[in-house]
Amino acid sequence: MKKFLYLSSIFTFLIMMSFTVFDFYSSMTKVDYVDGSKTLKFTTKMNTSHISDAIKINRNTAGFEAEVKKYVNNNFDVFVNGAPKNLTFTGSQVNGETVWVYFETGGVSDISSLKIKNSILLSAFPKQFNIVNIAYKGNQKTMNFQRGKEVNEVSF
Template structure:
């Protein structure tokens, strides 16, 4: 029994150590529909070091926000009811290990379907996993993106 506990303990320790060395690459986007202004508002959270590596600029420099804006515009496409929508960057905020990016699109009267192409950090990190949660008129939908599955669509 003692030998079994030792082997089990070593096995559990090895598993825990393997998790501590594995990097986890993800972004999370929350999309909220604001009915009064007919606007979809996006909030994306990314790891500060990961986005810094992707755009090759220090997050503490003055040009960081402009590069993040350009990066998001080049790596996030939105289609409402089959029509492409323009995203307007409204700001970003570095908060320690996280960067929050804010953008929106207006003139959204009714949503039958939302199609998104999300390639944020996918070219820099092969194991990157992006999640988009959409709240629209009491309905909640979730999309997942990774290499090989950069485009997703949901219907309301």
């Protein structure tokens, strides 16, 4: 009986631990190539409270979205075929626990290589993991970024 009580208490403890909340730090960026306009369109999704902590601004502050755009601009760089590209921000929105940031770069006629530096939230959260999914002329590629690996490159 003691053995049964001991095992059931361990089992109960393990079940209780499985319901413990662990913070998961990540961002996801989707990159779509628009052939007609020769544009790469980026959509980045982040956790609202994580970005708020990183930029040290309350999410309810009027300038929050402008600061998020500035932060992304300082922590996300794109190089097409080795040449740096300027990013133009086209919008952003806060939707509950998610912040969406939209930006693009034009004048992209053909991509043989795409290099991205993505250090979003990496300095604020050591376990941050950033994912970039790229869709280019029927090809799908995925890049992963984490502290110590802020730059990644794919070929098409």
